[in-house]
Amino acid sequence: MESTDNENFNAGNSARLSTEIIQNLIDNYRSNQLTFINEKLGIDDAHSIWFDLVTLKKFIAEIEEAAQNLDSPISEEDLGVRFYYAAYPEIPQEPIPENFSKKHTLVMVPTKKEQNQNYDFNPFESEENALAITGRMAMAQNHGDLVPPGSTNVESY
Template sequence: MNTESNNPLQPGTMSNSLIQALIDNYRQNHLNAINTALGIQDAHSIWFDLPKLKNFIAKIEEEAAKVNPAATGDDLGIRFYYATYPKQENWSIMDSHPVPTEYAGRHTLVMVPTLKKANETGELIDYDFNPFQSAEGKSLALNAPGVNMSAKGMGEDDDTSLGENNGVLIPPKAPFGESF
């Protein structure tokens, strides 16, 4: 029985063999290249507990509703950005977001909300957006047509955004419980 994730009748399902093939592709190519080039043992996975993910989703919905009540669940999403923690010598940038220092230089994910908005041709695009920065009661879809991306134009001196990244990296944590 083939139950791949691209089957619209069975969303959220993938065969174990496809999961393993995709993970193996990453580890044998990208991860191996990163580890060799940087001389480190980079993280190959990140774990988030379900309450953290649910709370982040609820916070997106709550904050989006405050600045744009017309936005529906179908308009909202989450974009996962690949990211890297700073090197140990630059760790002070993490002061406002405490993370174990053994994560220095390793991969992570940063999740940011997205909002559907029509571009110049009317095509609906999932734009990154920050519900903490709004104009005339509308949440800004960052990089959308007519949106000023400069920090001063989006929130004056406020550098706060809605995002999440505080998961458990493996390694440095032991891979106990991993199947792939």
């Protein structure tokens, strides 16, 4: 059976991509989306974000723990993380630094698989309240280090 390009690209069992693919993907973003954003908004937008492993592992552990503490526990195989592209407001509020103004960021939220679809999942809410987003707390992660405003000398790509 012949595999598709999408299956090869998303192999899942290996955390490896060729440096050429990585560079090509990053170059595509920078020469298209980032250039458009910078020109249209007149800013030097972030093009990368860094999170330390402790923060990422803690977030994953919190998702797993919360999923196990539900009335109907969710298996590890049915959990995931969705990365939403986001942007800081023009006038950030503490603890967000002022130099993050209007820059790209990521917001990570847990997901759970149901009927072969990965749905956003907030283990702090019951299913009947899940659609009422306003005024509720949700499990999420943000506040990585952006480049820029951070130094680009730490990046390889």
